[in-house]
Amino acid sequence: MNENFEDRDEVEATVRRFEQMVALNEPVFFDLADFENIIDHYTTTTQYEKALQACEAGIAQYPFSTELLIDRSQVLAMKGEYAAASSQIEDVALLDPDNPDVAVTRGIIATQKGEFAEAIAFFHQAAERAQDRDDIFFNLGLAYQSWQKFKSAAKYYKQSLRLNPDNDVAVQELLYCLEVSERLEKNLDFFRRFTDEDPYSAVAWYNLGQAYYRAGKLDEAISAFEYAILIDGKFYEAHGFLASVYVTQERYRAAISEFELSHPEGEPSPEALCNIGECHEKLAEWDLARRFYQRAIDLDPEMDEAWFGIGIVMNVQEKYFEAIHFFRKAVSLYEESVEYWLALAAAEYQIGNIVSSIEAYEKAVEVAPDNKDAWLNWSIILYEQGNFDGAIDLMRNAVEIQPMEAELHYRLCAYLLAGGRYREAYECLENALVLDFDKHRLLFDYFPELESQKALARLIDQYRK
Structure with missing residues (x-):
């Protein structure tokens, strides 16, 4: 493992x-192997523009390198x-037709274009030409996964990991495929086998952890992460994951200690600082939370979670004007978060x-039409403004999108009653009672005065089991 970190x-x-x-616009000179590593680093972190720049610089220096052209x-x-x-x-195929990487690249292009059967055929061709290459099996896994064939994908990710247990991306994709196909529990043995075969492999314990x-066996x-750390004290990712487990268990002090060890000393990552901020927030230590969120922003001004975190801290302290400033910044950085829009709206x-x-509620339902809180909270504003018809129309929209959500039917019923539209209200109530009888109490939570309505009580009694 240490070697791995040194590399x-x-x-x-x-x-x-x-x-x-x-x-600095200086001439760039590197070994061929260095260029390969630089390109690999950028592609693994999905920085494709930079990867292409590295390819061009490499080809300028080594114009006949098939590796760089590939x-x-x-x-x-x-x-x-x-x-x-x-x-x-x-062009490369003309120069070197039997190079397995030609077939691999054709496979990658086909996968990206969504031509999965073709991609798989290319990867199998490559596997025949180059024995035991983990990257070929990994690409097969990726093609099957993109094709939504998760069982086959898992099979090839496993083959890839047997050859190279250090490929963290393969581990993540395998875990995802096993989760989606609900087979994670059955496959824990696969990960245990690595620790049995090499009990001193920090990576094996980390992957098992x-x-x-993911299987919820916290x-x-x-224990697995602790073993990884015992073997390799500088295994920063293992500290980070151990911290995440503690967060799940709401052991925030223990989580903070681990997040502090999840990076080289004196070089905190914005993610670690933001996570520590969140732990302090959960412990209601507002000043500390804000300080860590701010430090994360200082390192990475684009970190939406940290802007949002400060917004939450301000909000809890009823400093709404300041909260709005931070929530707006968070949604400007990440418009797809319904959580951000709801916080801003409130x-x-x-x-x-x-x-x-x-306007913020409108954005929230646009981003996540199946979020019932967005519809409910928006409708309350219309109702409080005396716009009963607006509130009713909004709830009808919500019910159409989520017909099985009883709470939406009860709220629609309440608004119809408030608007004096009794026949429609009773029809709506019948739907709600069929969906979830017990939630009828919500009706009286919204509008306590309805408890005294005899017709309503009779209708509810008819559906009592």
Whole structure:
């Protein structure tokens, strides 16, 4: 494992040197192997523009390197430039037709284009030409996964991991496929086997810990991560995962200690600082929470979670104007979060910005139409404004999108009653009672005065089991 970290540190140092030379417009000279590592680093972290830049710099220095030409083709495919990728790989095929990487690259292009059967045929062709290459099995897994064939995908990810247990991306994808196909529990033995075969492998214990964590076996996950850390004290990712398990168990103090060890000393990552901030937030230590969120933002101004975190802290302290500032920044960085829009809407409402609040609720239901709280909270504003018809129309929309959500039917019924539309209200109540009788109490929670309505009580009694 230590070797692994040394390798990684070396690669990161090379990447930093490359970026420095590019920034200063200096001529870039590296070994062929260094270029391969730089490109690999960028593709693994999905920075395709930078990967392409590294390919171009490498090819300028080594114009006859088939490896770099193949890399360039693969990066173009990942960027969605299929025609350029295909043309590049066909040029390489003319020079070196039996190179298994030609077939691999054709497979990657086909996977990206959604031509999965074709992709799989190419990868099998590559596997015949190059024995025991974990990356080929990994790509087979990826093609099957993209095709939504999770069982087959899992089979090839396993083959890939048998050859290279250090491929963390393969571990993540395998766990995902097993979860989606509800076969994680049955496959824990696969991960245990690695620790049986090599009890001193920190990676094996770390992977087992992740499997336990995803399977909800938290105590076993803790033990596995602790073993990984015992073998390799500088295994930062294991500390980070152990912290996440503690968060799940609401053991926030223990989580903070582990997050503090999840990076080299004196080099905290924005993620670690943000996570520590969140733990302090859960412990209601508002000033500390804010301080850590702010430190995360100082390191990475684009970190939406940290902006949102400060918003939450301000909100709890009823500093709504400040909260709104931070929530707005969070949604500007990540517009797809219904949680952010709901928080912004509620804070705007607190200071009487009704129009802005409604606009935020509109965005929330656009982003997540199946979030019932967004519909319910938005409708309350319309109802409180005396706009009964608006509240009714909104709830009808919500019910259409989520017909099985009893709470929406009860709320619609309440608004219909408030608007004096009794016949429609009783029809709606019947639907709600059939869906979930016990939730009829909600009706009286919304409008206590309804308890005295005899017709309503009679209707409810008819559905009492």
